[in-house]
Amino acid sequence: MLCHKFLVQCLSWGLILAGAMHFASLLRFHASYGRYVGFSTSVWMVPARLAWFLQELPALLVPLLLFLTSSGPHGTGSYLLLCTFCIHYFQRTFIYSLLTRGQPYPFGIMVTAMFFCSVNGFLQAHYLMHCAAYDQTYPSTTCMVTGLMIFYLGMAINIHSDNILRNLRKPGEIIYRIPRGGLFEYVSAANYFGETVEWLGYAIATWSLPAFSFAFFSICFIGPRAYHHHRFYLEKFKDYPRSRKPLIPFIF
Numbered sequence: 001m002l003c004h005k006f007l008v009q010c011l012s013w014g015l016i017l018a019g020a021m022h023f024a025s026l027l028r029f030h031a032s033y034g035r036y037v038g039f040s041t042s043v044w045m046v047p048a049r050l051a052w053f054l055q056e057l058p059a060l061l062v063p064l065l066l067f068l069t070s071s072g073p074h075g076t077g078s079y080l081l082l083c084t085f086c087i088h089y090f091q092r093t094f095i096y097s098l099l100t101r102g103q104p105y106p107f108g109i110m111v112t113a114m115f116f117c118s119v120n121g122f123l124q125a126h127y128l129m130h131c132a133a134y135d136q137t138y139p140s141t142t143c144m145v146t147g148l149m150i151f152y153l154g155m156a157i158n159i160h161s162d163n164i165l166r167n168l169r170k171p172g173e174i175i176y177r178i179p180r181g182g183l184f185e186y187v188s189a190a191n192y193f194g195e196t197v198e199w200l201g202y203a204i205a206t207w208s209l210p211a212f213s214f215a216f217f218s219i220c221f222i223g224p225r226a227y228h229h230h231r232f233y234l235e236k237f238k239d240y241p242r243s244r245k246p247l248i249p250f251i252f
């Protein structure tokens with residue numbers, strides 16, 4: 001397949017625009033899932049495990065499909081970066097989703113997220129498989145090595161923090177407690193901090209418009225939600241540690 005440069009540009013700038021619009025809207029309104037599900041107008045709810053599995057799966061399947069159906073040499077750099085993207089979504093689809101103790105999830109949000117994951121999976125994989133022109137030395141460049149180290153550090157923080165949150169509940173419980181330990185000692189949304197670090201690392205490693213657009217979108221989505229989580233804790237728990245920031249340790 002040829003590189004569809006125009007499509008890649010359109011989708012990347014579309015992600016940036018969607019991120020900016022989400023940011024503006026999420027400052028005032030909540031993304032209506034999880035603790036904010038009460039604000040949702042959706043009447044159909046899906047068990048959290050099924051919802052997360054179905055919504056994240058396309059971000060793994062679409063890149064795998066593109067990889068299996070594309071021919072020709074793509075270079076080690078592209079393969080490594082595609083693997084990195086797939087490892088994240090393998091974890092989210094087959095581990096996070098199946099372990100979550102989250103409350104039922106709005107059907108409408110699940111479908112929107114499925115669409116997002118399909119488009120983004122296509123964008124990132126198509127770029128890596130057909131547009132990127134990394135030479136054979138790219139995997140040992142500072143950009144790629146540093147970016148991947150940041151990515152895997154972020155992934156470790158994200159998984160560890162999600163694990164702390166999961167263990168705040170017994171199976172079947174829908175209750176919120178104060179998260180403690182790990183980076184939760186510094187921020188209210190340590191899992192989002194990990195996710196942010198991950199995609200920034202991926203953008204640095206890839207050094208591409210599609211990856212920077214996805215990192216930008218993630219920050220626009222996660223940033224306001226981290227702020228709302230922080231406010232939620234402060235309002236709900238009188239003994240909530242005042243020194244914690246919403247998303248970035250010591251800063252914000």
Ligand SMILES: NC(=O)c1ccc[n+]([C@@H]2O[C@H](COP(=O)([O-])OP(=O)(O)OC[C@H]3O[C@@H](n4cnc5c(N)ncnc54)[C@H](OP(=O)(O)O)[C@@H]3O)[C@@H](O)[C@H]2O)c1
Pocket residue numbers: 033034035100101102103158162165166168169174175176177178179191192195217218219221222
């Ligand atoms: N790349 C992106 O743009 C993006 C966007 C969104 C999410 N994500 C990632 O997807 C994962 C899940 O995101 P999320 O928005 O669902 O995260 P979240 O709001 O922090 O919730 C994570 C899980 O922990 C539970 N939980 C959260 N705080 C809790 C507390 N204080 N006490 C007990 N249980 C608690 C939630 O239950 P409830 O669901 O019942 O609240 C949910 O099951 C995260 O790793 C996040 O980084 C990525």
